Amino acid sequence: MTQTRKYWLMKSEPSAFSIDDLMNAPARTTCWDGVRNYQARNFMRDMAIGDQVLFYHSNADPPAVVGIAEIVKTAYPDPTQFDKKDTHYDPQSERSSPRWDMVDIRHVRRFSRPLTLDQLRRETKLKKMVLLRKGSRLSVQPVSPKEWEHILSLD
């Protein structure tokens, strides 16, 4: 019986956390904390173990999809929301009903070269990608199976 895997894209500024950081992390795994956008949070709540993730470097030179990760732990409360010293502290979040979740992701592989935003924009088949929509800022977003396959074919 085959389970339908879903596909996602997650953004990170490489100066804060890059795909190399993920590769070098213990068990090549990290928790994805700090998401403070409801739409992005809801997408994380939709994620299942084994879902595949495009790892995107934002605010980078050049901005690019740089590799693949996968979900190894489904959504659970992000502890930084309760940490007064953390930049992502949210005084309005109650411990009894945490507002913000995170997931754990594990490194799968890095692409042979970055697939730059510029390059992706030139791909007709990717026209509708959330990433490429004007003004799109979502840090966690869905990727369709066709978009996924096409992107992998570019590597």
Added chain:
DNA sequence: GCCAACGTTGGC
């Protein structure tokens, strides 16, 4: 419920 003000994201 409207909307102005503000803060953030992220490409350039």
Added chain:
DNA sequence: GCCAACGTTGGC
């Protein structure tokens, strides 16, 4: 550093 696009907040 600039700024367009977007999300959130809060006064009314």
